[in-house]
Amino acid sequence: MTLRYGLQAKVLAMMGLALLVVLALMALLWNRQHVMHEAVEDISRSTMDEMARETVRRRGAAVVAQLGDALSNPLYYFDLDAIGALARVALRQPGTRYLIVYDSEGNVLHDGSESIPSYGRRMDDAMAAGAIAARETTTQVSGEVMDVATPIMLGPQKLGGVRIGFDLRELRQQQDQAVARMHARLDQLGQRQLLWVGVLSAALIALGAVMLWLLQRSLVRPIRQLADSARAIESGHFDTSMPASGRADEVGDLMRAFGRMSESVARHDREIRRIAYTDSLTGLANRLAFRELLDERLLKLRDAGRQLALLFADIDDFKRVNDTLGHDAGDEALLQFAARIGEAVRRHGGPDAVLARFGGDEFVILVQAAPTRGIDVRTAASGLAEALVEALSAPVELHGRQVFLGTSIGVTLFPDDASGATALMKNGDIAMYQAKLAGKNCYRFYSRAIDQAAERRVQLEQELRGAWDRGEMSLAYQPVFRLADRRLVGAEALLRWQHPQQGLVSPSVFIEVAEQSGLIDTLGPQVLRAACRDAMRWRKVQARDDEPLFVSVNVSPRQLRSGDLPATVASCLRETGLSAHQLHVELTETTVISDEPHVIELLARLRLMGVKVWLDDFGTGFSGLSHLRRVPVDGVKIDRSFVADIPRDADDLALTTAIIAMAHSLNIVVVAEGVEKPDQAAVLRDRGCDLAQGYWLGHPIDIDGFLELLA
Template sequence: MSLRHGLQARFVGLLALMLLFFLSVLVVLWHRQERMQEQVEATSRAAMREMANDTLRRNAESVVGEMALAMANPLYYFDLDEIGRLGQTTLRQPGTRYVQVFDAQGRIVHDGSEDIPGYGQAMDDPLAYEAVAARRVHTQVGGDIMDVSAPISIGSQRIGGVRAGFDLNVVRQHQERASSGLRSQLQALGQQHLLWIGLLSGVLAALGVAMAWLIQRFLVQPISDLADAARSIEAGRFDTPLPASQRRDEIGDLMNAFSRMGASVARHDREIRRMAYTDALTGLHNRLAFREALDQRLLTLHGAGRQLALLFADIDDFKRINDTLGHEAGDDVLVQFANRIQDVVQQHGGDGALLARFGGDEFVILVESGSGYGDEIRSAATRLAEALVEVLGQPLMIEGRQVFLGTSVGITLFPEDASGATSLMKNGDIAMYQAKVAGKNCYRFYSRAMDQAVERRVQMEHELRGAWDRGELSLAYQPVFDLAEGTMVGAEALLRWRHPKHGLVAPSVFIEVAEQSGLIEVLGPRVLRAACRDAVRWNTRRSGDRPLFVSVNVSPRQLRSGDLPKVVAAILAETGLSARQLHLELTETAVIGDEVHAGNLLSRLRQTGVKVWLDDFGTGFSGLSHLRRVPVDGVKIDRSFIADILRDPDDLALTTAIIAMAHSLGITVVAEGVEKEGQYALLRERGCDLAQGYWIGHPVAVDEFLSLLD
């Protein structure tokens, strides 16, 4: 009954509020109507006053103007009778207070009366000065008088003037009568509106009473019965008989659904409890179960002199698996990783270790130490992290092929780093992120300096988002020379960021931020477009000479998106650069993970005439055999090999072998980082095709590069 009474009380209260609302609206409407009537009346009064004054002014000016014309000859001949007759004619008109005819000096000649008491006297009223000085019909208002004057002239000679005063009270009386009629009409209209509003409120009140009865009869009572049944289910009594109904409406369907729900809830209760704390894919603990266990462990460890470590393990480049091999392959990777991690934890985690999957590709491990502080927990966490990196770095067999992934591990310690679960988990995430920044497939312990590094990285990402539009980003071009001919054949486009506060920011810093944040997908096409436009300028200046190419670096994210061939084709069409003059540079690590996908994209690019070079060659592939599956036009030997070829026989032998094997496949070889004359000469002797470096030419802005062409 409490549910029924609750609904009834709420509905009655709602009905009362609605009636109160309508009464309030009625009062507001009545008040607004009164205000509107006052405003309409005031506006109408002002409009009528302005219209009446304007009409009076026009009529008065017409009358006075005609008088001035008619009195020209009588005044010239000083015919007072005729002047008086004309003045009396005007004076007899309703609302005319006075008529005065005056000479050129402003003395009264006639005032329309028989005895002319002011004859010869100068007019000295406040309006007289402007009336005498007027050179055309002139209107003044003073108090309740509208004074209209006009000069009387013979030819171009002004011999006097005439003025007449008209009573404004007459106009105001007419205006007041009109306003009274308007007020009466507005009041009658307002009363009609209030009557209709009152009738509507009464109808709504009657409908409200009817609805209250219907709701009580057909809704409140059945819901009350269902509420009693729901309380039984809430108490865990899933086998309680539930009310059934023969009604063929929504309430009947609801009551019957409750009956079926009771059986279903009882059947799934145990399954739900199991699923709430278990990861469905791997069978490990999930985030909820781990957090409850962590909270309980921390309560136990506080003041007990024992330590705890959390290890956050995240699969490196896992998104690439889902994007290239599909989500089923991604699930297979997660299961294999979970099994490997579980084996490592059993071997190195010790008693009380707990493993959970937080979702996605992130796993968390909790390990405890015995009594005493020191390096015990740090050493245990280090051994476990090293084992994880080693085991998870081994290849996986996915759909009959080997996949290399690795893992990044972040470690945080209790109570050294934090004393609460939330802070520990945040610190573990930060440490794991720093492991990825450090190059992936490694582990890092949390330190307070990492918080500052994360903040700086976030700030750099924020500033980098608008750097191109603000003109802070620009391109520099480093010449590329043909070793055999000793001539410039092209240039590599290098992105530079001149920060307004920090000056030049190292490319290795902000390029990595752009890559990890996804900004590179926006900056990449802009850089490519700007480089192609500059290359068109170079070759326009060098008309008749051998065209220069421009090489542009392409990030792994751009390659994974699959839209690179379309973007390149659109930019070439927009800028007018020949495809043969564009070289795209990709790192080995960008293609080693999925050679099939990369090979298809590179084949489509090469079919258009664009050249594809493999940058930093020698740091990612284990051998040149991979080049058969990834078609490229050239390889750039990494600068780490070139730096020591003059004094390290191994680097010289490796560089010579790369040149020979690349030439056997018809691939051009480019050496980067040539900083000494001896390096240049040795590379030319060994048959290297192209070279770039500080000894040959520094990266310069486009204007300086154009001057090099001259």
């Protein structure tokens, strides 16, 4: 029988061929699906990883930039309290593992903790060198931590920097979970698609074509859309809208999940921008937002030929509130001041006025001229400054107490004073500083003369650094005599600075610079130690039966505020071997008034050691004789302004007599300063004054001259 290659065979052959085609298609589809799954996982993992890292990096850069600006003034004045307050606020941000504020040498100044156990240690971790050397915001990643660091600058001077470590573990865990869920769902989807192809394999090529079309429509296109959206988000377009999907399958779940993730990223981006541009305490614009707005306004006004004014308002003696009433009271005071400033700006600043808080106790107001009202910018700025001074001079109610602070305001004009934002802000700060020098609670306009004075002060501060180590500074001693028998009983140590170019610099000039810059924290202990060492040399040239001479050393308010004075005095006495009763420390009456409870506690500790405490310039303070009943002192020094006219002025004589009588009733020694004539000494002696110093008795002399005087 002859076999024919008939229709059935052809059908069978075609069916076999179709079956082979189907199997080939299934194998091809299986391979394509596997490759596609891997591609999706790789793209999604890479996209999510890059997006998460970029989000953390942008957030970290914004946070450290804002924190660096906020820390410039506290770091410049070495205000650890203010640094700690800012550091703790930053540490409370979610995902923050650590925070380090360091100086220009890389030594830790603050880590946000209360005790600062790492204070003074040099950073030695793997990312420390990069952070220290950075001149701009830099990001480093090591293991599970992203370290974002930025330098803290004051003009061209680098004061130090701040580092914040962000934890990447949670982000990576979320990423791995999301990828795992996506992998599982893609596997489920692939199995369903392959099963569907198997069940409908009889449809052969047409069904295969339909399946390929369905696969392209239902899987590849959505993933491609998601990848495009992910790339847009990666480029920084966080508000990119996700493709809408009403599908109820895994791809629809994936697209909706990706959409929710995109909305969350956009929401966090808006929150980060809000934090970056808003002051967290007052809700006002911060330095960054104000600077961008100022640049925009200057660009518009420069083309239009119009003017504007910047007002820098700084609360006077605000640190006293934090030191005496606590930081909560300080925050409350800032809120009350912000409300008063805002009200004054609304009333007198015009519709285009802008108010911002630059951090700490400094507020900045931008005022534009109002040509339609016929008011130039200088007049508008003067009116607003006067209104601010009046409004902020009223007392604030804090913890049931009325506190008087006031404000110092500096005003600078565009384009008269400067044409750029940086120069304008610098000029406003200089003018504000001049308002403080003028007595505070007032305002001053910027002028070139003010700028030159500020530049001279900065130069003087730079030259003052290291002047003691270079041998330019020395001590002179003004003898102190007992009036009853004109016997030498001690000397007051006076700091002198012999500048290589300027010659002898007045102490009233460089002491103020040292006090405001914080250099007094270094000079004070050096002067104290040198005076104690010289006093030991005096004893060697005295007769054995003579009473040892004392040395008196002036103490600055900043040394008292630090609270380290008793420990410093004890260390100097221990190192030099000087007896405690031979050392007298002098402080002004106004220093006591600024924080009386704290000062009384420090002075009591000094007196327990045997050190004598004298009140200098007595009678020129706010309370006068009332302090003698509360402050533990051993002596008072009558100010030279009373001694000068004591033989002729009945009022000065009466006041001096009252001081002497009151002090003696409390067993307190009385010392007269500025005795330059014999009739002054005679009157003081008749009134019972114990000790005196002045040019009539002896001029200040160096240590060698004083040793000759003793010999």
